[in-house]
Amino acid sequence: MKCFNKKYWKTFILLMFACLYGLMSTHFSMALPYQPSASVVIMSGPSDDVDDSVDSSLVEWTVNPEKDSAGERFLSFYLADNQQLICRLFFTGSGNRIIWNNTTRVPHAIAQQDILIVPGANVPCDLLPVAQMLDSNKDAVIYEVRRQAGGQTFVDRVQVESMEISPKDAVQKGWLPGDAQSFGRLVMIQAVNLRTNALLVKQLWAPGDDWWIYEETPTRQSWRVR
Template sequence: MRRPDRRCWPVLYLLIYLLFLPSVSYAAETFRLLTGYTPSDRPAYSRMWDVFLEISSSDHMLEILFYPEKNPRNSICKIRKSVSDDGRKIFLETAAKKNLQSANGLLVLPEFPAPCSILPIHQIENQKVYEQSRQAGGRTFAKQFSVSRELFKRDVCLKNGWIKNGITTTGMLVMFTVKNKQNKMVIKQLWPENGKWWIYEETVDRRSWRLP
């Protein structure tokens, strides 16, 4: 058998090194969210969240971790979201070991304490119907939601209190609104152009803002 040319050895060593090189992450970003809660059974209160976002180069999944300000070492939930297919695949792991997943880009969690719902921000249609299912006790339960999108100018968003001072945006902003089958608002999110995360979220009993 013919021996490889010695001049090729450096290239072979480099390929072997890259093959066993640990996966690296890139585009890491950290930001803070402020959430104000207005529950019906107790006084209003607020909470801060530190959010860590990065994309892994090994599987190109976007990872989002939520850390309570008062407990910065333990995340309350971890979201893994695909990037190559417009974010249709979503996996959620919570500190309570409650795992959820979605294959259509929608994961609505209005009752979860952290504002970690995922909406189909790559939706082109003005309105589209999605189904979200979950399993419990060996049974599958499904809900239908409609998602609409509407463009807003920055001055309108500021007037409505959707943007905190110091948050910079360019171009129009998109408000995604999720409604249930009874046509009641479940959740809405305001996204900047080409943004990695929303700058405002609202449910029935809470409002959240991205802080500068």
């Protein structure tokens, strides 16, 4: 875990990000969302809305694409410092599912066919319906996900919507480094809890990429740096 003054850690991440996309721009090819061909490295820190008293250490994550003996593909999320496995995401025809390495404390997940959101988790493992939402004119989609708790059935209503973002606006908001004006079309996809109108997660995508550029939850900001 890398420790930086909160004032400077975002600058550090954006510099790493600029190096990454300077290399990737010469090797661009169309890819499927959340299906990287090689390991992805993510740097996470507290969101701007989190109190300064909260630990502002950066957390580095490694996401590895893997397959089991039956050929089923999944993503493994590791803490990069010690390669501790935190969870695995599986993609199946019946929907996505998450398996936690530590089963003594399993966070609640909102999961359906093409979304998987773990509210409050510090792991950047949320999945959104990217392929269908990259059209900036796409209407918002509402998901109703039932869950059981204490013998009762609850319904989580989640609205997913997309909006086109200019590279200039993304730079001003701190989602891209200042020299990223060469970016083309960018789309922000976000999920909101309709009961509370609170943000669950939002991800900034460049169409054709296999992973988001930037992700934000109420407590965490994350950037792909490799």
